[in-house]
Amino acid sequence: FPTVGFSLSSTEPCPAGCAMVPATVKPHTPLYQPVAERGTVTPQRQLSLPQPAARSLPSGPQFRVAASESSHRKHEAAAATPASIEVHASVARLLRYWERVRGGLLALSSPLPDDGRRTAEANDAMQHGLEAILSELQKWRVAHPSPDDASLLLYKFPRSLVGRQLLEVYVAGTHGQFTVDAKSRFSEALARVATSLQHLSVTPQEEALWKQFSDMKIAQARCAEDEAGALGSEQQSFGKRLHLEGGVRGNIQVMEDWEWPYMYALADLGFDLAVNRDRRQVGWGTPRTLRVLEIGWGQGISGRRLLDAPQRTGADKAGIRVQYEVIELHPVVAQDARDQALRRPPGTLTVHEGAFQKVVTTLPDGAYDLIFYDPWTISASDFGEDQLFEKWGLPMVLLDNFLLYRLLRSGGVLVQYAISHKGPTAIEYLQKVVLPLFSSMKLAKIQALTPEADTRYASKQEASALEAPALIK
Known part of the structure; x- marks a missing residue:
């Protein structure tokens, strides 16, 4: 799990109502520290983080997001299968685990003084929430080995809601009266959470689109004059333009x-x-x-x-x-x-x-x-x-x-x-x-x-x- 920069620990399945309390917290080490710099952190028995509160999004055209497109049209069109029924329960668990992560970020977005305990608890909450999301995705793939069923949960991954709430937390954590250190801790944590979510939720369609792009042929120069380009072949590649052949418009102008x-x-x-x-x-x-x-x-x-x-x-x-x-x-x-x-x-x-x-x-x-x-x-x-x-x-x-x-x-x-x-x-x-x-x-x-x-x-x-x-x- 290469992207989480908080800590590694073992998380048991979370029963309803315990979204902010990990069942087991073990001593852990940050992933990106060399072995010689690793140390243990005293585990907290119970997290005392605030429950996430509803926040309204800021207004203005710069904050508007295009309406989310359906993540599962081909699956909705098909007849219901056991996997398509089970996926709703898995999505509900993903959202419950996400609430742990969101709660940790909200705790770090608070301008109130912190003696270090709130930051430690917030990091634990985010780490356990992300590990639980990873575990849910892994369990789904094991239980549903066929390609279509295995990818179903990724297509249902609630990016729209998670992204919207991530935006709300970002606004709360960067538009208040914070010390430089407090804002830095919040921003670093937010960036690591976003990186982890991106890493965990890549879908087969995105992989296929990247493959299609990689397979496109580079268009040839239109004439001999275009081959060197404006700067000459020592300072630029592919002549006057880098275009790829194919796509709905006939080419992609890179x-x-x-x-x-x-x-x-x-x-x-x-x-x-x-x-x-x-x-x-x-x-x-x-x-x-x-x-x-x-x-x-x-x-x-x-x-x-x-x-x-x-x-x-x-x-x-x-x-x-x-x-x-x-x-x-x-x-x-x-x-x-x-x-x-x-x-x-x-x-x-x-x-x-x-x-x-x-x-x-x-x-x-x-x-x-x-x-x-x-x-x-x-x-x-x-x-x-x-x-x-x-x-x-x-x-x-x-x-x-x-x-x-x-x-x-x-x-x-x-x-x-x-x-x-x-x-x-x-x-x-x-x-x-x-x-x-x-x-x-x-x-x-x-x-x-x-x-x-x-x-x-x-x-x-x-x-x-x-x-x-x-x-x-």
């Missing part, structure tokens, strides 16, 4: 090189902030490795820019070097990143091949100085399919930021691609919804970019005046 000034602005802003914050903490001239994670290699424009940043800026003379990692789903694009790694010193560039929603749950807490976030979001509609799993009941940009927040060290920097969001602009969305999780936000402005005539993912109006956002933990 990336195009008219974006290169924007990608450079994001990379430069993130690197400068990370180096300067590091300089204040450890002193200029102290040899230091900045650990950088990028979500999506794409044409490798921002990746190369980050890898070359110490030499380009002169930071290498002060002992700064970059250790770069990238998560890339498409195997051909991932191989292009590996080819780039062969041109670099050993250990400089590491490729994690797979869906970022899965890979990030395996990476350690607080490990990165800089994260560059620019994934392609894959949906069932890209392939003409109905979505069978529930949408999370909170904005996806917020959920993704929860997952990435956990990976940043204190003072770490998160830059993210902010083009093409419906409704409020991406920057407004980040400021109103995501910024409360972080300590501050910096912006760089880019103007006068021009998309190609057939570019679907960004309009001329959007590209004419862009802002590159950087969130600081």
Whole structure:
């Protein structure tokens, strides 16, 4: 169970009415500490956490979430089976276990003074609740080995309700009068809970969509002039554009090189902030490795820019070097990143091949100085399919930021691609919804970019005046 950063213990099935009281609490160890640093925590006999109270969601368009689509249309259409009847009881148990987790988060969201007992009890509640959810899912798979029945509980996983309540707790825990330490404890716990929920609830349809995307062929350059691209083959890959053949529109436009000034602005802003914050903490001239994670290699424009940043800026003379990692789903694009790694010193560039929603749950807490976030979001509609799993009941940009927040060290920097969001602009969305999780936000402005005539993912109006956002933990 690689994603829970609280503790490991054994949880017995929870009878009705004991949602906040684990049957057995054993000494436990945080998952991400080395063996030499492990220690035991005195178990609490009974948790005295407050019962979760109903809270209303904040108003405003930035907090609106698209209505959840049915997570089980194909199952509802079929005749009732024993598994389809049993699943309702399992969902009820999942929700009861979730109440433990939610209660722990609500306890941490309280601005009242804490002598340490409430925090310890909250961590126990969250740990036991998450372990109980894991156990319920495992028991279901053992009891229902056929593929259709085994996946039924995942399709019924109550993402909509859980996400909505997670949003409520987030607002309560980030909009009150808290000390810096109290807010940090709450935010770290919230990020670990979100990571665990994402890890536990991936459905077969999501896996299949990622596989379909991975199997798509890369479109060939339209003409010889397009093969080198705007920056030349040494500074970008796949020519003028990275398009994949297939899907309901005939292709998926992953990336195009008219974006290169924007990608450079994001990379430069993130690197400068990370180096300067590091300089204040450890002193200029102290040899230091900045650990950088990028979500999506794409044409490798921002990746190369980050890898070359110490030499380009002169930071290498002060002992700064970059250790770069990238998560890339498409195997051909991932191989292009590996080819780039062969041109670099050993250990400089590491490729994690797979869906970022899965890979990030395996990476350690607080490990990165800089994260560059620019994934392609894959949906069932890209392939003409109905979505069978529930949408999370909170904005996806917020959920993704929860997952990435956990990976940043204190003072770490998160830059993210902010083009093409419906409704409020991406920057407004980040400021109103995501910024409360972080300590501050910096912006760089880019103007006068021009998309190609057939570019679907960004309009001329959007590209004419862009802002590159950087969130600081």
